Amino acid sequence: MGSNSIDSESSAELLQAEADIIRHSVGYLTSIALQCAVKLRIPDAIHRCGGSASMAELLAALAVPIPPAKQPYLWRLMKVLAMQGVFVAKGGDGDVYQLNTMSRLLLDDERGIWPGVLLATTPQFMGSAMRIGEWFTSEEDVEVTAFIMANGQNPHDTGGVDAEFNSIFNKTMAADSRFVADLVVRQCAEVFKGIGSLVDVAGGTGTMARAIAKAFPHVKCSVLDLAHVIQEISPEADNNNNVEFIAGDMMEFIPPADVILLKYVLHNWTDEDSVKILKRCREAVISHAGNGKVIIIDAVVGTPSPGLDLLQTQLLMDMEMMSLFMAKERYEHEWSKIIKEAGFTNYKIQPILGLRSVIELYI
Ligand SMILES: C[S@@+](CC[C@H](N)C(=O)[O-])C[C@H]1O[C@@H](n2cnc3c(N)ncnc32)[C@H](O)[C@@H]1O
The missing domain is CATH 3.40.50.150 (Vaccinia Virus protein VP39)
Known part of the structure; x- marks a missing residue:
């Protein structure tokens, strides 16, 4: 269908556009990869190895154990995270990972802002994001937010009735305040x-x-x-x-x-x-x-x-x-x-x- 009329330059543009669309479509996996890094405490494990670790060293240093059958797959997560600038990939085949400014901010220490990653990827926040399209087309009042559509009440009220959500919300704010207060x-x-x-x-x-x-x-x-x-x-x-x-x-x-x-x-x-x-x-x-x-x-x-x-x-x-x-x-x-x-x-x-x-x- 008209493909003959596409010259080589516009083909390149089309292919780049296709790649961009696919990258944005699966971009939520970037958030989830970051969530995995926090849940598995990968920055802390690399920190315990002296700030740099091979995959074998990283796997041995993880405080959250990964069953042997799944260990060979962790490098795929690390590659995505390094590509997003969360870690620095070193070594010939890129299987050594170093902490950088971003991953040091995910350490479980005084400056760590990792709770915000967990809050942004809670089922409540992700569920709310999934309703944005529906919110635009809904005849409901604008004040019935995507978050309310997904969770029945606003985030502050959700904190009042859901102890786990309240805790991660407050931890996020406290971590942010520690970070900002110093500055x-x-x-x-x-x-x-x-x-x-x-x-x-x-x-x-x-x-x-x-x-x-x-x-x-x-x-x-x-x-x-x-x-x-x-x-x-x-x-x-x-x-x-x-x-x-x-x-x-x-x-x-x-x-x-x-x-x-x-x-x-x-x-x-x-x-x-x-x-x-x-x-x-x-x-x-x-x-x-x-x-x-x-x-x-x-x-x-x-x-x-x-x-x-x-x-x-x-x-x-x-x-x-x-x-x-x-x-x-x-x-x-x-x-x-x-x-x-x-x-x-x-x-x-x-x-x-x-x-x-x-x-x-x-x-
Ligand atoms: C995004 S958090 C910011 C917290 C804090 N200022 C910080 O930066 O760490 C918003 C805060 O507003 C509080 N809040 C919401 N409605 C409030 C109200 N009507 N009166 C007092 N605080 C309220 C929430 O409980 C929450 O702690």
Whole structure:
């Protein structure tokens, strides 16, 4: 059918396009390969081998044992992961694997962000992704998200009734906060100068607040979050710092403070709800007197630069927020709009956290 009219150049284009379509069609296997690496604790096994391991050494070092009959197949997973840049393949036939920056971030240590891989590949998140097409064609209200279609309720409510999901969700947020806190404390010290109190609103299990309290002992830190999240916090974890935990609904009440922090929160909410939350934050700062501020840590799409790698990730995060919450990652003009609507006079964006920025809002 018309194949005679295809010259050699367009044949090459067609074949490349075919390869691209197939790669994207089976691209979910990249997520699953990453999930396998985390579940099998492959980065930790290579780390125990000194940061580099042959397949035989890797198999011997795995803490999660693989039955002998299946061991000959692990290299196929490793090849895919190395191709995606998770490990470095070395050796003539590529059967030695080294850790790199990406796989070191998957180690089970203080900086490890592996729980996020498990959260993104939970049946709840994957099930939600599978419903996106149906969501577009459904006559249901837009607020009945793909996540609700798949799971019957939104992610926060699911956390309230599903202990395993709640645990992996909170672990993901805590790991992210450990990762980000270090950078924020080092690069944004001036943001915390001269403040006496801070409330981390929807602050999860308090990792960020603990890091701020530790780095700036003069700041009295509190965390506000839903009851099922606050319940996860072990009292021992807070024996030695002055972080206060408050179970509550930020839509109802936000405790007054010099600074209100909203890290990774507003991207979960629609513009309308975000304006409501920001208004409450502004009131909480004003009622505490002084010249306080609100600090947002979230993505500003296209910032720091419109480089393809970060932008691709930000756009995928945006699609995830749409399917989970009918919410979004915002471009600067979208941030500007809701910030002004909530009554703030001005804002400053510092694009210092890779995918995310620190946004200061002034009363
Ligand atoms: C994406 S997580 C971010 C957690 C934390 N800020 C961090 O970055 O690690 C969103 C948080 O919002 C909390 N949350 C949702 N609805 C809330 C509400 N109405 N009041 C207080 N917290 C809420 C969730 O329980 C969850 O901990």
